[in-house]
Amino acid sequence: MSKKVLIVGGGFAGVWGALAAARLLDQQGKTSADVEVTLVSPQPALTIRPRLYEPSPEDMSAPLLPLLDAIGVRFVEGTVAEIRTGDAQVDVIATNGARRTLPYDRLLLTSGSKLFRPPVPGLSEHAFSVDQLGDAVALDKHLAGLAALPETSARNTVVVAGGGFTGLELATELPLRLRQVFGANAKFSVIIVERGGEVGGGLGENPRPIIVEALQSLGVEYRSGIAVASIDAGGVVTSSGERIEARTVVWTAGMRASSLTAQVSSSLDPLGRVEVTPDLRVVGIPHVFAAGDVARALTDEQGHYALMSCQHAVAMGRFGGHNVVADLLGAPTLEYRQRFYATCLDLGEWGALYTEGWDREIKLTAAAGKERKRAINTMWIYPPAPNRATALAAGDPLITFG
Numbered sequence: 001m002s003k004k005v006l007i008v009g010g011g012f013a014g015v016w017g018a019l020a021a022a023r024l025l026d027q028q029g030k031t032s033a034d035v036e037v038t039l040v041s042p043q044p045a046l047t048i049r050p051r052l053y054e055p056s057p058e059d060m061s062a063p064l065l066p067l068l069d070a071i072g073v074r075f076v077e078g079t080v081a082e083i084r085t086g087d088a089q090v091d092v093i094a095t096n097g098a099r100r101t102l103p104y105d106r107l108l109l110t111s112g113s114k115l116f117r118p119p120v121p122g123l124s125e126h127a128f129s130v131d132q133l134g135d136a137v138a139l140d141k142h143l144a145g146l147a148a149l150p151e152t153s154a155r156n157t158v159v160v161a162g163g164g165f166t167g168l169e170l171a172t173e174l175p176l177r178l179r180q181v182f183g184a185n186a187k188f189s190v191i192i193v194e195r196g197g198e199v200g201g202g203l204g205e206n207p208r209p210i211i212v213e214a215l216q217s218l219g220v221e222y223r224s225g226i227a228v229a230s231i232d233a234g235g236v237v238t239s240s241g242e243r244i245e246a247r248t249v250v251w252t253a254g255m256r257a258s259s260l261t262a263q264v265s266s267s268l269d270p271l272g273r274v275e276v277t278p279d280l281r282v283v284g285i286p287h288v289f290a291a292g293d294v295a296r297a298l299t300d301e302q303g304h305y306a307l308m309s310c311q312h313a314v315a316m317g318r319f320g321g322h323n324v325v326a327d328l329l330g331a332p333t334l335e336y337r338q339r340f341y342a343t344c345l346d347l348g349e350w351g352a353l354y355t356e357g358w359d360r361e362i363k364l365t366a367a368a369g370k371e372r373k374r375a376i377n378t379m380w381i382y383p384p385a386p387n388r389a390t391a392l393a394a395g396d397p398l399i400t401f402g
Contacts (some may be wrong), residue, residue, distance in 0.1 A: 002036045005324050006090060006104035008080050009262065010041025010064060011049070011294025012097055012108035012310045013317035020321030022071035028329060035328060038074040038102065040092055047133045050310050051377065052169040055177055058137035069143030076102065080111065083174070083263040085285050106287055108322040111258035113293035113308050117251065122231035127161070127251040130170060139250060146247065152244035156188040159236050162253030163194030164262065165345060170250060174216050179190050190220045193238060195227035203343065204360045209352055214350040233281045255308050257294045269296045279333040280320045291320030299338040304358050312338060344373045371375050398400060
């Protein structure tokens, strides 16, 4: 009977984990008769989640079945309801409601993250998001429908709650989208409300002047040091008591790891991620590995931890997929390292900001940055082509796997 590797989650980490698992099995001359790899996900598609702030989000997905069939990975469509590490079993609920149990010899948890929605009054009833594909489609349809409403300042105002990476990319994309809805000469307001001291505060000191320059150029307003206190059908009230009339409120403030992490470990960080060993094994659970947004993993010797980003998820997925198979076959596992780190922040019509390193040294801005963003979005390689030599020199043993 074949051994079984189970990958829970069909996002970036899960898909690249499946590819890496299949790669090692092929290298070792093994077939599905020896080791069966199964990927479980609610739908047979990879959502390009980092681009859901863009228009036409329904196009931001790619079918998985042709890829998985080509590499010999089995697909099970459904939602994981329970992981029982003591029994090495996972319960899956299919789309028709049927429940089935899948056994495993090694598990790779890559179930990702979801938008954090705190108990802000009115948030669930009145706020949009770009967290999942359906959320982004709903926002896109809402924006398109605004033109049919009577013109008011509320109709022409969008409040973006959260001035982090996603909030900035969405807010700077909105001026163009709103002109397409209302007309080239329309007057509208895009307002970021950020509870931190500065918008883009998590990106560090170096990028901040560039971000402010882009916001001012695009006419995007921001309120920092205050939070959204409540939301209703007509707008928001901030923690300072200010009322902002707006027919569109988009929540982008914060992420949390999949709740499945609590089923495999009680050692979670504040974001809900499991602690893992250098080879991405869940601490204390030798037959379970984790990668992507669910794993708190060191990227280098300087103490930097992976972020909840596709950049880290892709690389971690490759290591995780390799290691679950290696461990099952009795081969040495690889220590996850991702010493090259870059960010590319889309800033709408202004351009984009590309930085390298954890101190975010600015490399490209405006039109040149935008060209790099397009390259990253269309080539889907990590790192971007000009820096592959940097990654090779840094010792990424899986960098040749793309």
